[in-house]
Amino acid sequence: MAAITPTRPYHIIIFGATGFTGQFVVEEVARCAAESTDSFSLKWAVAGRSRQRLEEVMKRAAGRLSMPELSTDIEVIVADVSIEESLAIMCQQGVVILNCVGPYRFHGEPVVKACIENGAHYVDICGEPQFLERMQLQYHTKALDRGVYVIGSCGFDSIPADLGMLYTQKQFKGTLTGVESFLNISSGTEGSCGHDATWQSAVYGFADSGSLRQLRKKFGHNPLPVVGARIRKRGFVFYSKELEQYAIPFMGSDPSVVKRTQRFLYEEEQQSPVQYNAYVGVGGLFSVVKLFCGGLLFWFMVKFSLGRKLLTTFPSIFSFGLFTKAGPTMKQIEDTAFTLTFLGEGYSEGTEPSQGPPNTKICTQVVGAEPGYVATVTAMVQAAVTVLDELHSLPRRGGVYTPGAAFYKTSLIDRLHNHSIKFSVRSYQ
């Protein structure tokens, strides 16, 4: 594990520990620290803008985990995104900062900058492509020069998709050329929902979706070559026999993250790039109609500041209860789970992709508990532990990376598998 020093005394600092997600991260890090041995004792601290609220979080976590020592032994660091000096002081004390302060488009950049300037690695759970890609454009060289890793999207967005793709590539015997993923979220009688901050990220992300095209132009990338047969894009709504329900294209950060990883593997590791399309199940016909009406209203409203104000003030109404200010209940969290299925095609060993249609298929799955706060937290904490344990297996000596690019040569998939995010090869139906 990366060495701590008297001046940098913490392996992990959880920034935004008072947030809805931050509180779960606190519990997961506490569990990990309790499992660590004397020779690898994990030292950690929490950070946020209110000492009192942080102390309350520690007390609550201590009660929930029956670990009274948490409320007295864990250091509390006061830091505010708007106070640069406070971020510097925080970043000087940690090897890895787990940034849970979002929406990232509003709060993320000063934290990335402070981490780079003060030599702390950075891990977040951002699902906002504009922020993730902009950080890569603006900070990759600076992070590389400083020997700092900045690894975004280490939550449910987009570790299961990105590492699921890596897993599928590794399991495929031959040249994998195209993959479609199908996300299914199952919930109990009370349904499932997300917390307000994720809804806000989505509202402002869709409102600003045009800027992504401009941003991508600035990278000046050539298009990735299409190897083998081109995979077709399905329609906007279609009946998926894979999911046995209607499905739509997945509008989160997964396609952006997976494509960036594929570019990294092509350019840095000379791997054959894999085409990727992502879909999500939405249920029966009634859900499709509801989604269509809600989607139209959403697209219209995000374009205007008054519309955005209404959307963010009344998340529950405009998302049909999918996002609420209170976030999911423990019962909803416990009863929810996800399955991400990858259907891939390609060419068996010894067959040239230029010689006709694909001749081999593969089906893999990533399965886990509730995505937003259980799988997200597991993924984020395991990503941080991998940075601490396997720093020398990360690419180059620093930089801004997707999870797939950063962890390509590490054991993160095994670590996730051992912590209830299961990867498997299935028989192709």
Ligand SMILES: NC(=O)c1ccc[n+]([C@@H]2O[C@H](COP(=O)([O-])OP(=O)(O)OC[C@H]3O[C@@H](n4cnc5c(N)ncnc54)[C@H](OP(=O)(O)O)[C@@H]3O)[C@@H](O)[C@H]2O)c1
């Ligand atoms: N990738 C995924 O799958 C996934 C899953 C879950 C969440 N997320 C993302 O994670 C982020 C957090 O979500 P959440 O639901 O936990 O949000 P939240 O409950 O609103 O928490 C936000 C946190 O940010 C802190 N904060 C706000 N402004 C700050 C500032 N100026 N300085 C320092 N701290 C500040 C808040 O501290 P106070 O307590 O002081 O207000 C709080 O700790 C969102 O961007 C969300 O989209 C992603």
